[in-house]
Amino acid sequence: MQDKARIQAMVGEDLLFLTDDQLRRGIEAMFFAYRAFTADPDAILADMDYGRAHHRALHFINRDPGLTVTSLLAVLGVTKQSLNRVLRTLIEDGLVDSRIGRRDRRERQLHLTATGTALERRLSEAQRARMRAAYRRAGPQAVAGFRQVLEAMMDPETRAQYQALKDLSDDR
Amino acid sequence: MQDKARIQAMVGEDLLFLTDDQLRRGIEAMFFAYRAFTADPDAILADMDYGRAHHRALHFINRDPGLTVTSLLAVLGVTKQSLNRVLRTLIEDGLVDSRIGRRDRRERQLHLTATGTALERRLSEAQRARMRAAYRRAGPQAVAGFRQVLEAMMDPETRAQYQALKDLSDDR
DNA sequence: TTAGAAAGTCAACAAGGCTGCCGTATCGAG
């Protein structure tokens, strides 16, 4: 195990970052930071009849236009019925366009309309602004560590999804 | 500003970590990691009649025994009424002890009972286990960066609370 | 002593998870 070698290298130095107290600090940091992380989009959405669930749907549809309901389901990790409610309102309100699949007519391919794209940009720009400020303050090294720990925290399945998303963006 | 100096130092090197694409990666990492972060305690709580809110209450009561409802409210960032429902079930089920304040009889001082402490330990140990694994894999430097970015992401008020919690643990 | 502020409780509503069940359209294999 490469892991063991790394641990060995730390022995005698500082394994203090693995104490229960340090772990608790990390847990609390996650809690507080996540609340901040969702606060800005939530504030925008509060005025409309939408919630965080709508934001998530918009995000991933925007990121991978034409994806099917099932794919979106897998990414979001919720049930079909739960997503459906959200998706229905987005379609009714003309933010999302649901087209019958070209290869497989059972599938629905999801796209954002102009209105949907506009809202998505507004939401994600608010979120990016906060993230950008945090990144700038912390610097590139810290950001690398931030991402490393978050990735290590995901379970393998989710991490695979996350990596797949990465590949998508490399294609552009 | 110290911030400006740091930015200056980066110019010409790599400001690429501030691109919209990198920020989006960070946003998605937060989303996926937070889901994993809450998954283990959620699974334990699903069997009982409790939810994530109960976990949070137990955590902070355990961390600062004797704190009042209002203090807990401030930390959790929810309304009094919302917390009350959660708190009531915990008290009814004998996990939390609510004593009338000594100085001010309007206040309720919250403590965990033996049963409450046991559940808190079970939940937080599950969460710590995941965090520990992630920390070990990522290493101390990454962990430092992780914490830096999370702190920078909080709004100032929350960060102050978070720092105050830190001081509490230093006292022990 | 009395008015107002503060701490906490009860009631009712909404968002968004969940399960279960059913219906329809489509696909692909035999």
Place this chain on the structure above:
DNA sequence: CTCGATACGGCAGCCTTGTTGACTTTCTAA
């Protein structure tokens, strides 16, 4: 062509956890 599997949608109903509004108890300052 038929039949089972798959993709999607809808309805009913549940739970947790957030919200606002109205209330009691208690304290404090005028």
